[in-house]
Amino acid sequence: MLLEVEGLCVNYGHIEAIRDISFGVQEGEIVCLIGANGAGKTTTLKTISGLRTVREGQVRFDGQDITNVPAYERVALRLSQSPEGRGVFVGMSVRENLDMGAYVRKDVKTPAYREDLDRVFDLFPRLKERERQIAGTMSGGEQQMLAIGRALMARPRLLLLDEPSMGLAPKLIQQIFSIIKEINEQGTTVLVVEQNAAQALKLADTAHILETGEIVRSGTGAELSGDDSVKAAYLGGDV
Template sequence: MTLLKIENLHINYGHVHALKGVSLEVGEGEIVTLLGANGAGKTTTLRAISGLLKAVKGDVLFNGDSLKTVKAHDRVELGISQSPEGRRVFSTLTVHENLSLGAYSRRKKDWNVVEKTRRFVYDLFPRLEERKNQTAGTLSGGEQQMLAIGRALMAKPKLMLLDEPSLGLAPLLVQNIFKTIREINKQGVTILLVEQNARAALKVASRGYVLETGNCVLSGSADDLLADEAVRKAYLGEK
């Protein structure tokens, strides 16, 4: 079953035509990755799905329904959450408070489920529980990334948008983050992953799309993209 479908999406930043007719699909239970150089339109695509950017043309469908008139905060309630590029944690709030804000749309109606989700996040990232009363600004980069992912999970999403989760992290932490992405997916969360580390992304994903200057130029299974000569040269550092 198709959970997310993007049809001929066009996005402008002022006079810049950032997305030029992007179409893609994400099936329920999949991990799908978006690859491309800086400026290709990957983050723009995620922001359009979240409702933070308005389409000039085209549509985003979630569970078969158009999101054209659905505001960003209402999309969270429908089951779409995002862990943004650069983490963007609330630095003056504690780990616990950051997680509580992630559950803002849910906490009044199902507090017990919120606490169960928090328990899942702490089991996934034991370091966060150790630092739950520490302000987020004092965490390491890796810990802040854990917190950003944990905060997105607190909304109990059906679809999770992950934007550059390994950016700036040491290799060992990168391995842990991708292991965690698999674990989140096993719990039934569909994932759309934007990631500069193309090799790691394609190893965790089932399918992928390649964006170039706002266009989708290639798509296929992760294995096919890993074997594609153009992808290997452009994104895997092979000659």
């Protein structure tokens, strides 16, 4: 198991944001967390990446307990995140943003680094076209591509994606999900938080449904997308 989350509890002050969450991510999988706003999806992802303090429970990555490991050290262990809202460095160029994604690497002047940069440009040709453009002047879809590309520059074994389709036009949503699948097929394990449940379940090997900080259902993407109660609650009655 590449990622193991066991009995995880996280508070915001006195408010219990997630409680007793347990799940795993096998190497090579795409795993999705779906649920309504406030269900605890983003908190779960932030806790895995080291941005939230654990009250109880454990996070293990490749067999190592990383529950109390700082976020920057988790990136060095090859766990990186594309955050909700993209979070690009708006005053920097596309290339500078991508270079920032590789800040923990020691091989920035080597062919391996250039290969990873070329991989990002192959996945997102628009970024290559706009390599010198200031990120803050780009469209929302372009910034989402940049946020994912920046996370990939850390050469992650596990890529965490928080709401990659948020605010995007339907045509671009299809493109982003297609690229996520391609990233996975190239060998990167993916854990994605997504409100677009229909698209997420089509993509997922395994999916978990969160409600008020707890996992209430788990299964394959196909199983959950075919379940009538899931359709009614999350898919508008249909996938």
